Amino acid sequence: MKALFIHQNFPGQFRHLVDHLARQGGHQLVCIGQRDGAPLPNTTYVRYRPKRAPGPATHPYLIGMESAVLAGQAVLETLLQLRQQGFVPDVVIAHPSWGETLYVREAYPAARLIHFCEFYYHTEGADVGFDPAFPLTLDQRARLRTRNALHLLNLENCDVAVSPTHWQKSVHPLAYQPRIEVIHEGVDTRAARPDPLATFELPDGRVLRAGDPVVTYVARNLEPYRGFPQFMQALAQLQAQRPDVQALIIGADGVSYGNPPADAPNWREKLLRELPLDASRTHFLGTLPHARYLQALQVSAAHVYLTVPFVLSWSLLEALASGCLVIASDTAPVREVIQHGRQGLLVDFFDVAALTQHLLAAVDQSAAFTALRQAGPAHVAARYSVDAGCAQWLALLQRVTQDFRFQR
Known part of the structure; x- marks a missing residue:
């Protein structure tokens, strides 16, 4: 399998899955992010950087969207270079909340696109306005509604989405929830464990x-x-x-x-x-x-x-x-x-x-x-272990790609 992982702060939520696939062998794994640093073993890491920050005249509600477009453009340029070098992924797994995947399909129209959908903002019933010490202003309400424009684009663009908890899935629009799987990536229970001698x-x-x-x-x-x-x-x-x-x-x-x-x-x-x-x-x-x-x-x-x-x-x-x-x-x-x-x-x-x-x-x-x-x-x-999370991710990848078989 050829898999492309995209995360602004790679590896983020994909660390365990990428590590599992890399150890499994037989896959070509390319990972894209903004961070400096060493790649995970048996992977290729490509760093991208937007050409500029949002402009000073940008409407405050649209600063995040302009930043997303700039990130998406930078990633698209990176993907076109990878395609010229012969890399064409079967599946793209990405955290899309910063705009990196806005134009993935322009480079790889046939690849299956899986988005990690972490949150969708609401003006009531979730985080904002929960604490009466921080009442929500009209300006903040309008800003949040605008902020969701990127998330709606992300939901519309992907083939499948993943949320780590059922509640995080539930805050997304009802029309898109059928395509959202609930998979928590897991924590390393070999490292996080009781130690009476600690x-x-x-x-x-x-x-x-x-x-x-x-x-x-x-x-x-x-x-x-x-x-x-x-x-x-x-x-x-x-x-x-x-x-x-x-x-x-x-x-x-x-x-x-x-x-x-x-x-x-x-x-x-x-x-x-x-x-x-x-x-x-x-x-x-x-x-x-x-x-x-x-x-x-x-x-x-x-x-x-x-x-x-x-x-x-x-x-x-x-x-x-x-x-x-x-x-x-x-x-x-x-x-x-x-x-x-x-x-x-x-x-x-x-x-x-x-x-x-x-x-x-x-x-x-x-x-x-x-x-x-x-x-x-x-x-x-x-x-919520790494093993449980990887097993669910591999089952999803098998369903999405159909032509590939994975070892559990």
Whole structure:
């Protein structure tokens, strides 16, 4: 099989599938992205770069669309060069949210096109407007409706689409949902697994061990979309009652979603100004190498995962796979993964007092949650492992291409 993978931040969600196909052998794999860096083994990586940024006179609602067109043009030029060199893929698998696949069919009209459809925006019922602290303005509503124009083009262009959760599929227009498969790419359960002997060394040299009263929180960026203010408020209450609790907070100070605070450089600094936290027990670790981040999860007595209704984070599944007691928000799509009292604990996103009580119970009565800790790894292994994700992807590729057979 000849397969072309396109992702602005390659490998993104395609890492495990590309790695599986590369190890399987017998396939020609070409991967396109904007990132610098080494390609995955047994693949060809081609970097593209748009010729310019959107123009200064572009309407604010259309900046994203112009950026998508520029990315699509740059990728098309790259594809035409690949075609001249003799590469014609049987299937194109792409994350289309930045516009890279707008013109794929101009280069490869016969290739089957599979889009990874991660999200479709709504002015109510999903992420925006969920938190009353951030009311949606009329301008933001109009901007979101315009933003979906690219996503509609992507849905119209592809042969098949993939969403990682049923809820993420459900936010797409009903007319297109029949062509959307639900496949989560999976997390590496060989790396993310319980380790009763795990340790985590703090920057000051202190060593935390599995079984210690350690609370963990992870997000790409520390921001309200992922419940960072509520976590920090609960942590302040927890520290007031338990002077031995250590908090490991992993994430950068940028903004992935939403906006930065108006009165501080970032949300971390804003909340540190407002809350009485003990700096000696509150460890902001920034972005960590993956192996060290997993060590933090392995020593965790309680892991907090909060999110508005939005894209599901890998960190939730990795925390479950690592044997954490996960205390998560009762929001979509979290409740698709966790049933309260079976794989973890669910709490109202805004209920800081309830979150605090769950954290207190987790560190005071650790043995009482042994069954939940054991349920998490088994649940992830059965439904959200790399092996499960690759098996579903390969079955989809076989159906789409029809002429190819894959080893499971």
